[in-house]
Amino acid sequence: MEPTSAITAISGVIGIFDKMWKMYKDYSDKLSNGKEKTESEQFLNEARANLQIAKAQLGEALGHILCRYHFPPGVMVRIGPDKNNQWQCIDCGHRKPSDSELAEESSYDEFSA
Numbered sequence: 001m002e003p004t005s006a007i008t009a010i011s012g013v014i015g016i017f018d019k020m021w022k023m024y025k026d027y028s029d030k031l032s033n034g035k036e037k038t039e040s041e042q043f044l045n046e047a048r049a050n051l052q053i054a055k056a057q058l059g060e061a062l063g064h065i066l067c068r069y070h071f072p073p074g075v076m077v078r079i080g081p082d083k084n085n086q087w088q089c090i091d092c093g094h095r096k097p098s099d100s101e102l103a104e105e106s107s108y109d110e111f112s113a
Contacts, residue, residue: 007061007062014055017047017051021048025044026039027040039067052072056072060075062078067096070091075091078089
């Protein structure tokens with residue numbers, strides 16, 4: 001199997017698990033308070049964390065940078081012009097390098113120092 005088809009297959013499986021998680025969450029929300037609902041919510045939290053880790057690992061395998069400001073890490077996508085090489089987390093919005101770092105870099109004049 002070629003790497004691109006393997007990555008596509010993995011991405012498809014992650015998408016299916018994401019849909020299953022949403023269906024189970026809808027079911028869990030309808031449960032009355034009690035032991036079954038508590039166990040269901042705990043299972044959902046663990047499943048969601050594992051799903052996000054899998055998405056991060058897939059993103060990293062595809063060459064994306066991972067956001068280290070939260071766990072599980074989020075995938076960062078390139079934004080803005082290529083010359084800035086700025087990345088933004090799709091989960092929390094953190095930018096690397098930050099807007100202020102880019103402003104400092106662009107306003108730096110090596111001849112005025």
